[in-house]
Amino acid sequence: MQNRMRWVIQFVVVALIAVAAAGGWIWLGQAGNGDDADGAGGRGPGGALPVEVARAERRQVQDTVQAVGTMLARESVEIVTEVAGRIVEAPVREGQQVEAGEPLFILDQVREQADLREARAQRDDARNRYRRSVALYEERDVPEAEVDERRAALESAEARVEVAESRLRDRTITAPFDGIVGLREVSPGAYVEPGTLLTTLDDLSVVRLDFSVPERFLSGLVPGLDVQARSLGYGDEVFAGEVARLSSRIDPITRSLRVQAEFDNEEGRLRAGMFMTARLVLAEREALMVPEESVLKEGTGSYVFVIVDDQARRIEVTTGRREGGYVEVTGDLADADDVVIAGLQTVRDGADVRVLNEGEEGDHGDMAAR
Structure with missing residues (x-):
């Protein structure tokens, strides 16, 4: 079973x-x-291959350089004291806009003021003695040597006054230029030694973007070139500036040139130390452009298919800048030539083709949407 x-x-x-x-x-x-x-297998009448085309056209393109850099203040300094003493007053606020010469910190001045009064008194006494000696010399009552001695004493007294005035000025720390006061590192009543950091001062009315450009772009770098900069802190907002100065030396290690661009900053939105991405426009020119999808790669070369008398012709090209979905090409290609952008998988050199989007060749946007 x-x-x-x-x-x-x-x-x-x-x-x-x-x-x-x-x-x-x-x-x-x-x-x-x-x-x-x-x-x-899907071919049209007579075996023609269906394709879509776009028109090669001349467009304005920009030769640009991308770089990253750091924002700097036009003028920046660390405020330190040159003498020892106790801070008795800090007349400005943190973040305040100040003018050149405006007091930032005042140290105790009792001893220096006393020394200045003493020096001035000695100077006045020496001046009076000198004047009396000059009068007596004119009456032949004193020798000329005594007049010379009194003149030397007066000059010495005047020098001591200048020294005392200088020491007194050192007790008041002033702004060396117009700018914004940074965070204060010390408080009134603190005793400071020479070289102690008190605060910072930055002139941010104009800011500088410091970045480097590869040596191969040296021939196109000149002051006045447009620079567009972006910061993560401001999203896609673009800040416009221009190249202000170039370094006189190429860095022997990185083979790059240091460049500084300046940006107006009246609103104070840009700060020293910000990380920025920069786009430097070296030149603007006209170039023949085709849609990126029309360019095929083979080894180290590139080519496109052009429609001539309802046949596909393969043309070798060299590619350049890419911009907005288009690529710059050079070779045996002319303005207004129709290049294949769809159906490339089956097209061969010399193949009969049938254009599906005839009459819309120039509308790359519509073709991309289909």
Whole structure:
């Protein structure tokens, strides 16, 4: 009984395999007949390949350099004291705009003021003695040597006054230029030593972007070139400036040139130390452009297919700048030539083609949307 059941199962399996094989053979035969009836597997009348095209056109392009840099203040300084003493007053606030010469910190001045009063008194006494000696000399009552001695004493006293005045000025720390006061590092009442950092001062009315450009762009770098800069802190907002100065040396390690661009900053939105990405426009020119999808790569070269008398012609090209979905090309290609942008998988040099989007060749946007 078991042998009979095994035989039945084997017979059923063999029958199913035979039926499946026959069905596959019939399906392949029908498919082959269908292909023969259509002509060339999706080709149009006469075997022409369906393609879509776009028109090569001349456009204005910009030769640019991308770089990253750091924003600097036009003028920046750390305010330190040159003398030791106790701070008695800090008349300005942090973040305040100050003018050149405005007091920032005042140290105790009691001793220096006393020294100045003493020096002035000695100067006045020396001046009076000198004047009396001059009068007596004119009456021949004193020798000329005494007049010379009194003159030297007066000059010495005047020098001591200047020294005392200088020491007194050192007790008042003033702004060296117009700018914004930074964070204060010390408080009134603190005793400071020479060289102690008190605060910072930055002139941010104009800011400088410091960045480097590769040596190969040296020939196009001149002051006055437009610079567009962006910061993560302001999203896609673009700040416009221009190249102000170039370094006189190429860095021997990085082979790059240091460049500084200046930006107006009347609103104070840009700060020293900001990280910026810069786009430097070296030149603007006209170039022949084609859609990026029309350019095919082969090894180290590139080529496009151009439609000539309803046939595809392969043309070798050299690519350049890319901008807005278009790429610059040079080669045996002319303005207004139609280049294939869709159907490239089946197109060969010399193949007959049928343009599907005739009359819309120049509208790259519509073609990309299809």
